[in-house]
Amino acid sequence: xxxxxxxxxxxxxxxxxxxxxxxxxxxxxxxxxxYNGKTLxxxxxxxxxxxTLKPLRSPTITFHPHVSHDRLQYDSLADAATKCDAEGYYxxxxxxxxxxxxxxxxxxxxxxxLASQDxxxxxxxxxxxxxxxxxxLSGSSAIIWATLQxxxxxxxxxxxxxxxxxxxxxxxxxxxxxxxxxLVLSVxxxxxxxxxxxxxxxxxxxxxxxxxxxxxxxEAPPSNAGKYTPLSPSQLPPLRxxxxxxxxxxxxxxxxxxxxxxxxxxxxHAAMIEVAGLADDGRALLTSSSSSSSSSSSSSWPALFRRNxxxxxxxxxxxxxxxxxxxxxxxxxxxxxAAKFSGSxxxxxxxxxxxxxxxxxxxxxxxxxxxxxxxxxxxxHVVQVHQHDNTDDE
Numbered sequence: 036x037x038x039x040x041x042x043x044x045x046x047x048x049x050x051x052x053x054x055x056x057x058x059x060x061x062x063x064x065x066x067x068x069x070y071n072g073k074t075l076x077x078x079x080x081x082x083x084x085x086x087t088l089k090p091l092r093s094p095t096i097t098f099h100p101h102v103s104h105d106r107l108q109y110d111s112l113a114d115a116a117t118k119c120d121a122e123g124y125y126x127x128x129x130x131x132x133x134x135x136x137x138x139x140x141x142x143x144x145x146x147x148x149l150a151s152q153d154x155x156x157x158x159x160x161x162x163x164x165x166x167x168x169x170x171x172l173s174g175s176s177a178i179i180w181a182t183l184q185x186x187x188x189x190x191x192x193x194x195x196x197x198x199x200x201x202x203x204x205x206x207x208x209x210x211x212x213x214x215x216x217x218l219v220l221s222v223x224x225x226x227x228x229x230x231x232x233x234x235x236x237x238x239x240x241x242x243x244x245x246x247x248x249x250x251x252x253x254e255a256p257p258s259n260a261g262k263y264t265p266l267s268p269s270q271l272p273p274l275r276x277x278x279x280x281x282x283x284x285x286x287x288x289x290x291x292x293x294x295x296x297x298x299x300x301x302x303x304h305a306a307m308i309e310v311a312g313l314a315d316d317g318r319a320l321l322t323s324s325s326s327s328s329s330s331s332s333s334s335s336w337p338a339l340f341r342r343n344x345x346x347x348x349x350x351x352x353x354x355x356x357x358x359x360x361x362x363x364x365x366x367x368x369x370x371x372x373a374a375k376f377s378g379s380x381x382x383x384x385x386x387x388x389x390x391x392x393x394x395x396x397x398x399x400x401x402x403x404x405x406x407x408x409x410x411x412x413x414x415x416h417v418v419q420v421h422q423h424d425n426t427d428d429e
Contacts, residue, residue, distance in 0.1 A: 049090045049156060054184035056177035057421045058082035058166045059237045060276065060377040060384050063343055064246075064314030066350075069231035070296055071250045072311030075318060076237040077268065080421035081276060082172060084164035086131070086181035088189055090156040098131045099161035104168075121281065122168045127178050129226060131160045134182040137222045142192065145208040155190060170278055171378025173234035179222045180238045183215075213260035215239045234378075236263055241423035243268045245318045270321045272336040274418035275372065275401070277363045277383040281412055290355040303350060310346045313339050337373035337388035344375035356380065363413060370404040371397075384418070 057078050064074035091097075100107075105126030109115035142149055149155075160182065166174035187194050193209040210218065216235035223230045237244050240263060248261040295303045316339055344364060353361060360380040367374035371392035372385035385404075392400045405415045 051090070052088040052185045052188050053085055054181045054188070055083045055085045056180040056184075056238050057084075057241075058172040058174070058177065059234050060172070060274075060418065061233060062314075062384065063317040063339055064311050065233060065343075065376070065378070066231070066292075066347065067307050067311040067314075068233035068246065068248055069293075070307045070311075071248050071253065072307055073248065073314040074233045074246050074311075075243070075314040075321075076233055076246065077243045077271070077274075077418070078237045078241045078421045079276070080419045081416050082164075082166040082174075084162060084166055084174065084177035084181050086160060086162045086178060086185050088185040089159045089161075090189070091158055093157050095157040096135070097157075097159040098128050098135075099159055100128050101126060101162060101164075104164070127162050127164065127175075130175055130178045130222070131162060131182055133222045133225045134179045135160070135186065137218065137225060138183060138186045141210075141218060141221075142190075142208075147192070147205070147208060149190060158189060160185070167278055167280075167381070170381035171376060172278075172382055173238065173378065175223060175228060176219055176230070176234045176238060179219050180235065183218065183222075211257050212239065213263065214257050217259045232259075232261060236261070240265055241421060242266070243271065243321065243420065245314060264318075266318065266321045268321075268420045268422070270323065271420070272386045273397075275367075275385045275404070276377065276416045276418050277367060277374070277385060277408060278414045278416065279359055279363065279381055279412070280414060290351050292350055292355075306346050306350050310343060313343050313346075336386050337390075340373040340375045340384075340386060347376060362411070363408075366407050366411065366413070367404065370407060371400045372404060 057080055060077050060079055061068075062075045062077055064072060065076075068074045104122070105128050106118065109118060139149055162178050162181070164174060164178060166172050166177055168174065184194065193205050195210055195212040195215060216232050216239050219235040219238070220230060220232055232248065233246060236246055243266045245264045245266055246261050247264075252262050253259060292303065296307065316334055317336075320334070320336065320339075348356060348361075356376075357380055360376065360383070363383045364374045364376075367383060367385040371388055373388045374383045374385040376382070377384040387397045387400065389395045389397060401415075408415050
């Protein structure tokens, strides 16, 4: 019987597997997720990363570099310097390798020795991505999450405890869904990438999610997991995403925010509490029976966006935020759109503020915004929410 099951599993594991993971926008509350705060985030289908696993007829594992993102050859010294300025020194292969390593350790710690299952074939892993580099749209974690999904499926392991119908033998050791973002985060920490849980949560859950990372919640079982509340996107305002096509180095000045927070800086702590509260305000707008809150109201989407940005600017300072990032917000505001960073920089999310538009003409204001952004090499996209249940909302 055991040999029969092995043969069936071997046959099942000889097919190509692909999984995609999507970019995210931090709507409100960031960067408090790294400081036991709260955030409101959305997953968007405008950009995505796809990882493909192809089984082999041997136990060999091969990681394929991306032709563009893992380049080892350049046209000239100037070309190499330009590409390194724009993209840094690392591509995505290290993410595939670190995710595979973390996956092996994750199951070994739960008593499942994948090395002993030599009847499962080896594989190649490759990736592709449309998520712009250095855009603050969670491109790295998207590659990692897509990789992990491929590995779970290849080894016929449950992605979470509710997925054990076909493999009941793993029910007691399968992760709960709330643990999966921490698994993704652990991969990035292996690589020394500074990150919080927000991005990984929304990529696992999809749609719109309110997240609470209060210390008391994070310390309760399952450990290192917050309280994640999926919400309907039906009450979201119109959203536009501004993405710099040539991210500059100007936002890479070191910030001492973490040190100041850890040292008990009262101003930083007060700002973090306030910015976390904005996520609750956004949640209230999403769960209200009406979305007709005046754009001039302190609890409107434009007002919340502006306050979130003002608090980030106060905490980090202009040098750390970067001239180009500040310019994107400035352009949006000049054309009647309230804006804030969608992540750490490189992209901004904006929503129309009718009260600040001539004649309240949103369509005309947007046309002027698109032209002004194009003049400065910035793309403007209509945000489309991605939900994992295969329903899409704009």
